[in-house]
Amino acid sequence: MKGIKIVTIGGGSSYTPELVEGFIKRYDELPVRELWLVDIPEGQKKQNIVGNLARRMVKKAGVPMEIHLTLDRREALKDADFVTTQIRVGLLDAREKDEKIPLKYNVIGQETNGPGGLFKALRTIPVILDITKDMAELCPNAWLINFANPAGMVTEAVLRYGKIKKVVGLCNVPVGMQMNIAKLLEVDSSRVRIDFAGLNHMVYGLNVYLDGNNVTNKVIDMITSENPSMTMKNIADFGWEKDFIKALGIIPCPYHRYYYKTRKMVEHEIEESKKDGVRAEVVKKIEKELFELYKDEKLDIKPPQLEKRGGAYYSDAACNLINSIYNDKKDIQPVNTRNNGAIASIDDDSAVEVSCVITMEGPRPITVGDLPVYVRGLVNSIKSFERAAVEAAVSGDYSKALLAMTINPLVPSDEVAKEILDEMLQAHKKYLPKFFKE
Amino acid sequence: MKGIKIVTIGGGSSYTPELVEGFIKRYDELPVRELWLVDIPEGQKKQNIVGNLARRMVKKAGVPMEIHLTLDRREALKDADFVTTQIRVGLLDAREKDEKIPLKYNVIGQETNGPGGLFKALRTIPVILDITKDMAELCPNAWLINFANPAGMVTEAVLRYGKIKKVVGLCNVPVGMQMNIAKLLEVDSSRVRIDFAGLNHMVYGLNVYLDGNNVTNKVIDMITSENPSMTMKNIADFGWEKDFIKALGIIPCPYHRYYYKTRKMVEHEIEESKKDGVRAEVVKKIEKELFELYKDEKLDIKPPQLEKRGGAYYSDAACNLINSIYNDKKDIQPVNTRNNGAIASIDDDSAVEVSCVITMEGPRPITVGDLPVYVRGLVNSIKSFERAAVEAAVSGDYSKALLAMTINPLVPSDEVAKEILDEMLQAHKKYLPKFFKE
Amino acid sequence: MKGIKIVTIGGGSSYTPELVEGFIKRYDELPVRELWLVDIPEGQKKQNIVGNLARRMVKKAGVPMEIHLTLDRREALKDADFVTTQIRVGLLDAREKDEKIPLKYNVIGQETNGPGGLFKALRTIPVILDITKDMAELCPNAWLINFANPAGMVTEAVLRYGKIKKVVGLCNVPVGMQMNIAKLLEVDSSRVRIDFAGLNHMVYGLNVYLDGNNVTNKVIDMITSENPSMTMKNIADFGWEKDFIKALGIIPCPYHRYYYKTRKMVEHEIEESKKDGVRAEVVKKIEKELFELYKDEKLDIKPPQLEKRGGAYYSDAACNLINSIYNDKKDIQPVNTRNNGAIASIDDDSAVEVSCVITMEGPRPITVGDLPVYVRGLVNSIKSFERAAVEAAVSGDYSKALLAMTINPLVPSDEVAKEILDEMLQAHKKYLPKFFKE
Amino acid sequence: MKGIKIVTIGGGSSYTPELVEGFIKRYDELPVRELWLVDIPEGQKKQNIVGNLARRMVKKAGVPMEIHLTLDRREALKDADFVTTQIRVGLLDAREKDEKIPLKYNVIGQETNGPGGLFKALRTIPVILDITKDMAELCPNAWLINFANPAGMVTEAVLRYGKIKKVVGLCNVPVGMQMNIAKLLEVDSSRVRIDFAGLNHMVYGLNVYLDGNNVTNKVIDMITSENPSMTMKNIADFGWEKDFIKALGIIPCPYHRYYYKTRKMVEHEIEESKKDGVRAEVVKKIEKELFELYKDEKLDIKPPQLEKRGGAYYSDAACNLINSIYNDKKDIQPVNTRNNGAIASIDDDSAVEVSCVITMEGPRPITVGDLPVYVRGLVNSIKSFERAAVEAAVSGDYSKALLAMTINPLVPSDEVAKEILDEMLQAHKKYLPKFFKE
Ligand SMILES: [Mn+2]
Ligand SMILES: [Mn+2]
Ligand SMILES: [Mn+2]
Ligand SMILES: [Mn+2]
Known part of the structure; x- marks a missing residue:
């Protein structure tokens, strides 16, 4: 065998x-x-x-x-x-440039x-x-x-x-959300199920079930009243405006802070970069320490220090996915896959991050219907950006790259987009052969 | 009769x-x-x-x-x-607050x-x-x-x-675009037709026809190479990044500057407000002068000074619309009406601004299919905002208003949204009975 | 407990x-x-x-x-x-009338x-x-x-x-199809999975997987070359025209015979009704025998004779469904549920029969995308009929009932529809209080 | 010039x-x-x-x-x-075979x-x-x-x-419907406008306007109470069941008789074919007479006898269309064109027959939204058939042709489909080079 x-x-x-x-x-x-x-x-x-x-x-x-x-x-x-x-x-050098x-x-x-x-x-x-x-x-x-x-x-x-x-x-974001919500509810995470829908790093929890009962409103109440820590290693833990989340009616992911709290996040990043450096610099240090540890010939387990690195649940997510495909487990996992009608306002042939049943034929998306109208716009903005970015990556076309940069909701102007684009193209030249063909 | x-x-x-x-x-x-x-x-x-x-x-x-x-x-x-x-x-006092x-x-x-x-x-x-x-x-x-x-x-x-x-x-924005493009092409505006689609103050020219021939690419080339003045009285005339417009492949409206050139527009507004005051203040002065003129008992025509006011073509747009309905003219005019499937990614029962044939039964939208993927996101973001704003206006619900404010692409953070919301609610209290019920 | x-x-x-x-x-x-x-x-x-x-x-x-x-x-x-x-x-008296x-x-x-x-x-x-x-x-x-x-x-x-x-x-139709296909492939039915989509008694197998591999074409080849018996107790076992099934590319259910072999089925029914009576008459006899058996005080198991009755797998389907909801089994079962976007060309809020993952929150449809274009028409014809039938049932409106009867693909004319409708309304008067209000 | x-x-x-x-x-x-x-x-x-x-x-x-x-x-x-x-x-020889x-x-x-x-x-x-x-x-x-x-x-x-x-x-069907409805309303046809939507020879009048006012219900009442003659030269003038049309709520075209009165139409055709021959035979005679007339060197106008031929309004429809494109008339005409979202339940890239505004850029469909649910099925059945027929015509594939024949709502069985297909393929062999390649 x-x-x-x-x-x-x-x-x-x-x-x-x-x-x-x-x-x-x-x-x-x-x-x-x-x-x-x-x-x-x-x-x-x-x-x-x-x-x-x-x-x-x-x-x-x-x-x-x-x-x-x-x-x-x-x-x-x-x-x-x-x-x-x-x-x-x-x-990580490239990441450092992406961040700086x-x-x-x-x-x-x-x-x-x-x-x-x-x-x-x-x-x-x-x-x-x-x-x-x-x-x-x-x-x-x-x-x-x-x-x-x-x-x-x-x-x-x-x-x-x-x-x-x-x-x-x-991605480990959805599983992290599930863990955080389970903690909030003070129950074992296996009793919690969430309907995830959106895009990678822009995923929402549309419904939360505890033992099969829809407890979304309760969770939203807890989020708005208790302001629990619900983030990830690499994202500053700023709470949400309560009335905003209440009216939103669904649960954003940690990365949504970049979109719904842009100004605060930029200010925070600038501050942090002056203090501890950008995340890449922090990670470089952690990585260096990790590899020192890894060298130790006596080490024969995963060292607990790895948790600081930020990829909590990544291994579990990956191994669970492989396991479920291999063993036809049919459990429900949120993954990035072809939409195929799961989210009505996104093209069938685009990638979405959505709860799927995982079978030996691969992930099969569970229908969402459509996203709530209040988030449809932001999610589609990111999809517009993603589509332009993919076209730019595949073609090496400068104007497609500028388009992607400009329509990204975090970039505030076409001129600024161009300046950043030009500087970053030069900085990453070595890794962008499509853009710098001889 | x-x-x-x-x-x-x-x-x-x-x-x-x-x-x-x-x-x-x-x-x-x-x-x-x-x-x-x-x-x-x-x-x-x-x-x-x-x-x-x-x-x-x-x-x-x-x-x-x-x-x-x-x-x-x-x-x-x-x-x-x-x-x-x-x-x-x-x-105009309220407008001044909206602007300041x-x-x-x-x-x-x-x-x-x-x-x-x-x-x-x-x-x-x-x-x-x-x-x-x-x-x-x-x-x-x-x-x-x-x-x-x-x-x-x-x-x-x-x-x-x-x-x-x-x-x-x-709205007079689309007719203004048509006039500007005709000027750019150096032809009479009656020879130009544009497929308009989007939302009010967020409308795009998807295709431009001259005498029935599609000249969209030519117009985009002219826009990117000649950087013509294409704006309105109340919007600063900043040109577009050429490669951005080239990749976009369709023609934005003047108001798109607020979204694709946000930073520049804010800076410009702050500067202007220090110099001449905000637009409401400028308009107040113009209005005052206009009404002085209007009082003149010898005046028996529309005074030419009215043009400074900013509503160019409004009268034509309005009278043409009424005329076309009354006389079943069946000409094509861009108006705000029920989508009814004209733009695929917007709900059938939502308002869109789209080229319609105007009949005695009213405006009938011409099918668009769907918006180009690169603008679908932004347009849907504004629709998300508009839907939340309408709910807030009808209900007087504070959290809906905060939701609308936060998901607006021009507002950078939920905290900032809340601060602005609270200050503006107080400032406009008198005109917001739904929010201040006794 | x-x-x-x-x-x-x-x-x-x-x-x-x-x-x-x-x-x-x-x-x-x-x-x-x-x-x-x-x-x-x-x-x-x-x-x-x-x-x-x-x-x-x-x-x-x-x-x-x-x-x-x-x-x-x-x-x-x-x-x-x-x-x-x-x-x-x-x-069964009413059924006899429905059939006769x-x-x-x-x-x-x-x-x-x-x-x-x-x-x-x-x-x-x-x-x-x-x-x-x-x-x-x-x-x-x-x-x-x-x-x-x-x-x-x-x-x-x-x-x-x-x-x-x-x-x-x-319904036991899909499970019956799975059993028949497993038999055809000579494998245990647990190794076979089928993507079911359509409506009740009008469901198709879109894809067949054996151990996770798509074997649809192989199954279609077998169906067209071996002409296996693939039907149910109550439906005559007529084979399909091979080239028809080959071009269809998916697997119809036994009831599709009424639509794709209408003439043959009518002729057969008439013949049978003269010989053994309609199905209701046959069933009445079986039922009578069954109840004689059931009376036997020594009988303390399900008698094997029940199988003749025609509901093979019904019990399994029902108990499995209840079991999967109760125990959150997350296995995949085809059931009738709210479409919610699973099949693109059917309204979100209509019932469809589609493969679902069964959780403690109930069945969650797996996305289909859309039905193959060649069957979209027939499936939608039945949905048109079903919608009219439901409106008629709820309102007791005669014209709605005539509409439903006329648009049913098995009824060949509006006049014939009216004649049948009138005769059947009288025949079933006792059970149609909405149509015969005092 | x-x-x-x-x-x-x-x-x-x-x-x-x-x-x-x-x-x-x-x-x-x-x-x-x-x-x-x-x-x-x-x-x-x-x-x-x-x-x-x-x-x-x-x-x-x-x-x-x-x-x-x-x-x-x-x-x-x-x-x-x-x-x-x-x-x-x-x-006409081929037509005779198609009919016989x-x-x-x-x-x-x-x-x-x-x-x-x-x-x-x-x-x-x-x-x-x-x-x-x-x-x-x-x-x-x-x-x-x-x-x-x-x-x-x-x-x-x-x-x-x-x-x-x-x-x-x-096609001249919609203009014929408009003429008939104007006659029914006893008004000049220019005062009547109809929202046409569907497919060629399967088009419905969704709304009828008289001088801009929606009179659909009135027209339906008149159709059901007066049973007016509303057909074409080549289609038997059988009236509709009143309650059926009332519940349908929209106006079918003459060809719908083949679908909603199939049995009656077949019986009638068989009868007629025995009496006067099939329509092709009738037409052959008319054509012969017409050409005798045409030969007359003194004839220098369109002879009135041409009207018997059956193409009433065809010339007007064609010349009006060409005229409207050439002169950018922007009048509304029902034509067959790319759907582009006009009818929601039909693919964007499929042909539909729908009211369009006719411009120098060609016909631009007016949005329908979706067809009423009760006709969505039949219309989609014909589209399913049309799609299969086109595939068969382009490929010469026998199984595709059998598929098209079988799913056609007028063909009652796959076996009958095969028999007819085989006989007709032989009969038309000379004109089907794709099916009879050497
Ligand atoms: Mn991730
Ligand atoms: Mn305006
Ligand atoms: Mn059943
Ligand atoms: Mn025709």
């Missing part, structure tokens, strides 16, 4: 131990026999450190999972069952939103599309489980331009 | 001579026998001045049009054929957009809905031709909550 | 032992403590026979399930968890299709709507699981006019 | 004098300088007769319109402004509906698509005005597979 072959592209990431732990925990029902960690030459050092830690973890756990390390993506992809992508084109340059213009500097999100898309999408070409050839039946951000735009790009059809985009 | 009876609510407006001139010019095909100028006690003085000018104009023209002045709306409405509304609840208060928060201060647009809606909608009640009783077959701003939200409100069905919202 | 209370309206039905057996089998995970069999005075004798058999079955199985018999529906409904309806207004009268006009005589289906709807819908009134009062949180035919129209009626929202319509 | 060049393919048709008269009448505003009558060798004799009559008509009228006769289609098309197609592939063969199976034998309509589509579509190829090359800016039946399916085919975009399908 062969078992499952998993290929993780960007395998040298500090998140990998999460994934390894996830596979170890689930080994009985999800027998991963081969885990291939693929990386690029610049990442080889980290790949080795993480790879060795992974091997120690596997050994300690006593499961027969082989850990393969390679720089040859095509060698790894051959006959894979699942391919996970957790790449960061340009590494917009701030100079008093514009949100963020990895997946605003100008930073656009550039991350421009750098990442061509690489992922290349991976789908290899997959179509080497493992045409495999699922691509993409964690690489911006996961929504990457999924949109693969749905429209990818060479494979089996793709899912994954 | 009885001829047409027209009732103009807000008849004391400085615009009225435009309308009178329009009816005089068209008398042969559009025989207006009675024009009733209705106003409120606070406006009686102006009403008298304007009414007398109107009478002199009619006399000079030699047409048998009776000018009636009254403060009794119900008396006037009896058996009307067309009711035009050009009211300004709270007069948001600026304190570095937010666009504008009559029909952003917080100012919201408050103009909150003040105006209940009054217009009251008028529809009277109309349902006194002239159930009359058409309501609404010029009162914000015309889009007023139309939305009448479609959802009005007691009559025959309503059209009117 | 209280356990589950189930109320079965029409509890004297010969199907009840199926249900009882289903609950007994699942007792461990689905602890039904009270089963109330409700019937009307005309059915009391059968109710007693079935009730006593049920008690013997429960006793034999050794489960603590109480069997209650009552003629007082309201007494039974109090605090119910699930209400199942399996009523037959007018009993249309045949006189050379029109399909069938219980749920054509004129018979219309009259079954006219008789049944008012009774079910009455039940929902009682439920809203006595057990507002209970689920209504309706087996009463025509299940699609009954669900449509409850969704539009019912006093409760928790309703599911149930 | 050059004037307008019109090319009429199938110019030898007996209808041509209608067209010539239409152009003569409108010469002042629509200066047709060249009219090219194109035909095939088999039609040359008739072409000469009609051509000579046309020349005499032109001479008599004293207009400088040149009549050109040619068998060389490409020569004629060069630089055309409008191309009209009135071809009949296989001539289905009758053998007790199925409607009709030129544009049922099996006859399918075969007319299979013969005609490839020829029209070839014409669009020539047009794309020789007169890319010309409008194709197609009268060739089945006009709906031909338009659908050109929209999906044609090499040009400027196509309109034309």
